[in-house]
Amino acid sequence: MLVETSARDDETPAPTCRQARPENGCAECKVRPISVCSVLTPTELDELETLGQRLTLDKGQTLFGQGEPAGAVYNVIDGTLRLSRLLPDGRRQVMGFALPGDFLGLALQDVRSVSAEALGPVRTCRFARKDFDALVEAKPHLLRSLHERAGHELALAQEQMLLLGRRTAEEKVAAFLLGLRDRYARTGRSSVTVELPMGRQDMADHLGLTIETVSRMLTRLDRAHTILIVPGGVRLVDVERLEQLAAT
Amino acid sequence: MLVETSARDDETPAPTCRQARPENGCAECKVRPISVCSVLTPTELDELETLGQRLTLDKGQTLFGQGEPAGAVYNVIDGTLRLSRLLPDGRRQVMGFALPGDFLGLALQDVRSVSAEALGPVRTCRFARKDFDALVEAKPHLLRSLHERAGHELALAQEQMLLLGRRTAEEKVAAFLLGLRDRYARTGRSSVTVELPMGRQDMADHLGLTIETVSRMLTRLDRAHTILIVPGGVRLVDVERLEQLAAT
DNA sequence: CGCGCCTTTGATGATCATCAACACCAGTGG
């Protein structure tokens, strides 16, 4: 989920991040085939390579914060980020999680509407808004690709609205697990074991529940042998039952 | 809210709709300045005019249904549409409402992910997907405009997720009324009286509540002199109080 | 070992859903 906004001027460097040139070029980039870059020709990739900057975050670090000017866009290369919004009184809604291959800054807006925080070690490819805008201006097929991704985001957002508005706690958890499995599958990592890089509180804030309810629903599904809770994730034992719970 | 998908091949004509050539050209179109068409030059407008078709719906008629191939895109000229998604067991989530100036089919996808139904008499401008795609292909600035709108939709969708996941019933209703007022304001119709073309059930399905709760919250706000319920809508009496309830 | 953090589990309670009845209005036909 890359629900994001974008920037106008150059950006204050992300507060606490190490930077480095990519150790290898875009041509060998692990996520190129599934990222926006997949629509670029080799020549265009060379162009892009001169603009991009590798940027690494450690667990808990903030890539950008809600309300900041959006001075850059990012490709996620490795790791997971939490995209969240805060209400003034501290209530939090997690809009989604960004996985490798996702693009942050799709909406090309000027102010961040969400914060992005690393859930573990994260590697990204950073482009200044100015540079990226020029590129988009010059390459309509890149814009087209961005727009297709935006359409996909919109669909995910709708799915999430349906979930938040009309599903029970158990259905929410089931749908979340299946959705995550599907996203992993599309990026190659297909498995009955679904890794959960986020904590229970993050899941709760994503599903509109409390941490206690998430925990209870997971143990309920576990006790019913629908899933099996394992360190760092869950194993989907009875996918059919999960799909029945999550029924679209 | 135009969260929508799009079409590939030509579309089966909307079930029960009268069709007619626009009685007057795009140049005089009431919503042109606020629609996607605002980015087109007079020459391009002429081009567009040969492609568009006026399409009128009566209250309750369906413009398109969830799961159908998306054979056309639409500009809403007049009236209000409800955009909704159904769960197999009948639970419904209203993703949003399309107002004059809104564009349906932003996402340029092949299958409709939501249904669009007229809440009253509606006039639209219809373009076959095929034609519109060709136009978008040829005019990058049109694509850019669509993308900007998509970004705006994404922001609205996020706002709605926050509302659905983390707000109380009273806050939901307050935020909904303010949001509607703001949308009316942007399209010119600014007023302290907010028209509510949708029924209570539609509001409930939009806010993740039941019809009874919506009704109760409205009367509660009315009794507290925060709003005044009037035929066909509400008058916002204490906007400050509403904003405090809706606090972003 | 012991401290901090996250998660789980239990007891209680509030919000909102459900069930039920009634009011209101428009349209229809006696």
Added chain:
DNA sequence: CCACTGGTGTTGATGATCATCAAAGGCGCG
């Protein structure tokens, strides 16, 4: 003219789901 009907909205009584409050269990790490 008015009773009748169906649709929509309001109000009240009751109840279920999920939040809140509280405490203990597990785990990594200094």
